[in-house]
Amino acid sequence: MKFERPRGTRDFLPDEMMSRKSVESRITGVFDSFGYQQVLTPVFEHTELFHAKSGQEISQHMYVFDDKGGRSLCLRPEATASIARMLASGLKTMPKPVKVYYSCPMYRYEEPQKGRYREFWQAGVELVGMDSHESDAEVVLIASECLRTLGVEHKLRVSDLRVLKHVLAASGLKESEQDSVIHLLDKGDIEGVKAKVRDESFFKIIGLKGGLDAVEAVEKIVGEKIKTITSGFKGILALLDSVGVAYTVDFSMARGLDYYTGMVFDVKVDGLGAQDQVCGGGRYDRLIGLFGGPDTPAVGFAFGFDRVLESMHLQGIDLGRSSVDVYVIAVDDNVGDKAFEISSMLRRSLGGRVVVHGLARKKLSKALEVASNMSASYAVIVGSKELEDGSVILKDMSSGSQEKLAIADIASRIK
Numbered sequence: 525m526k527f528e529r530p531r532g533t534r535d536f537l538p539d540e541m542m543s544r545k546s547v548e549s550r551i552t553g554v555f556d557s558f559g560y561q562q563v564l565t566p567v568f569e570h571t572e573l574f575h576a577k578s579g580q581e582i583s584q585h586m587y588v589f590d591d592k593g594g595r596s597l598c599l600r601p602e603a604t605a606s607i608a609r610m611l612a613s614g615l616k617t618m619p620k621p622v623k624v625y626y627s628c629p630m631y632r633y634e635e636p637q638k639g640r641y642r643e644f645w646q647a648g649v650e651l652v653g654m655d656s657h658e659s660d661a662e663v664v665l666i667a668s669e670c671l672r673t674l675g676v677e678h679k680l681r682v683s684d685l686r687v688l689k690h691v692l693a694a695s696g697l698k699e700s701e702q703d704s705v706i707h708l709l710d711k712g713d714i715e716g717v718k719a720k721v722r723d724e725s726f727f728k729i730i731g732l733k734g735g736l737d738a739v740e741a742v743e744k745i746v747g748e749k750i751k752t753i754t755s756g757f758k759g760i761l762a763l764l765d766s767v768g769v770a771y772t773v774d775f776s777m778a779r780g781l782d783y784y785t786g787m788v789f790d791v792k793v794d795g796l797g798a799q800d801q802v803c804g805g806g807r808y809d810r811l812i813g814l815f816g817g818p819d820t821p822a823v824g825f826a827f828g829f830d831r832v833l834e835s836m837h838l839q840g841i842d843l844g845r846s847s848v849d850v851y852v853i854a855v856d857d858n859v860g861d862k863a864f865e866i867s868s869m870l871r872r873s874l875g876g877r878v879v880v881h882g883l884a885r886k887k888l889s890k891a892l893e894v895a896s897n898m899s900a901s902y903a904v905i906v907g908s909k910e911l912e913d914g915s916v917i918l919k920d921m922s923s924g925s926q927e928k929l930a931i932a933d934i935a936s937r938i939k
């Protein structure tokens with residue numbers, strides 16, 4: 525019998541897994557450095573959770589199934605709704621803000637293509653319980669710091685959905701109609717938007733791009749009333765400027781999820797093709813209340829982890845390699861058991877360093893080639909002659925120098 529992988533899924537072989545692990549730990553290392561703490565929610569949830577406010581884009585692309593009890597469940601397509609559900613019940617007693625992060629697979633039944641999978645990974649943060657320009661700026665800064673740490677060239681766009689919603693509301697559109705205009709805009713369907721929106725100022729605003737000047741242009745177009753919104757947004761931009769985060773204000777940016785209520789941002793990388801968005805996020809102040817919790821403001825983002833890796837490949841960035849500290853070679857079968865014992869002793873005394881016991885018996889020159897291919901720093905050569913007086917040969921693989929040593933002294937000689 526031969527089986528194929530389900531469409532849109534991938535297997536990860538050791539080399540690739542090593543790169544993924546190394547990049548993931550650098551991203552989560554940045555999350556840790558901002559004081560965020562890791563959480564994990566179930567892989568499957570009640571389907572309703574995502575129908576409530578995640579938007580049609582997500583709802584239409586879920587893996588939905590009935591369990592044996594007849595409940596409709598789905599594989600999580602994203603984590604924000606799950607985290608809002610989780611916090612809705614426990615928030616009252618938690619000191620705020622709550623700062624959490626996750627790094628785990630998501631599932632969307634989309635048409636697979638380059639950079640778009642049915643099983644893909646997201647690494648994201650949620651800052652819950654705080655509504656301020658500082659918290660918005662902190663979240664954008666975290667995303668930017670991750671990409672800076674990884675060395676990924678990117679373009680960050682930022683907007684505030686309240687600007688568009690304000691103009692749409694002023695022209696008489698109800699909230700659900702506003703959401704559908706935002707969806708059309710997200711899909712780039714300008715004709716669709718034109719069919720629903722008559723107000724010329726809306727089209728002027730979505731054409732605005734730049735820095736502070738774009739925000740000031742909005743204030744001129746809409747007038748005084750918008751300043752309660754734009755003053756907070758300008759506060760975010762000023763903070764981003766103060767910490768050197770480069771961005772473009774782009775009011776045409778809409779996000780495909782319905783729960784956003786304020787600042788939104790995304791990050792794109794040139795050369796990725798159609799699926800060039802590596803990160804997306806924003807403020808969602810009503811989701812936790814909607815899930816039965818106290819009304820709680822929140823803001824967050826998620827990286828499309830697979831797309832971050834693809835960007836790194838594309839930009840020729842080193843993804844990290846596996847490293848072996850010590851490779852232990854038994855020169856023949858007679859000393860195999862002793863070499864096994866020495867490997868175990870070294871692993872314990874070198875705590876955490878990588879010690880590989882060479883299981884396949886090879887000629888010494890071939891075994892040293894294996895050690896070198898693994899980029900081992902040292903080879904320990906176990907031979908019957910040296911063992912007679914309790915010694916082995918320690919070879920420094922980078923300099924090529926070697927010395928005879930008592931077994932008990934090997935660990936202290938390894939740098």
Ligand code: HAM
Pocket residue numbers: 601602603604605632634639640641642643644645646648649650781801802803804805806823824825826827828829830831
């Ligand atoms: P999202 O924009 O739907 O936002 O997804 C975030 C990122 O996940 C995207 O920018 C993209 O890089 C990646 N992504 C989405 N779908 C796929 C796919 N099929 N294959 C590969 N990568 C994909 C959210 O999910 C929100 N929960 C983000 C958020 C957190 N907002 C506030 N907090």
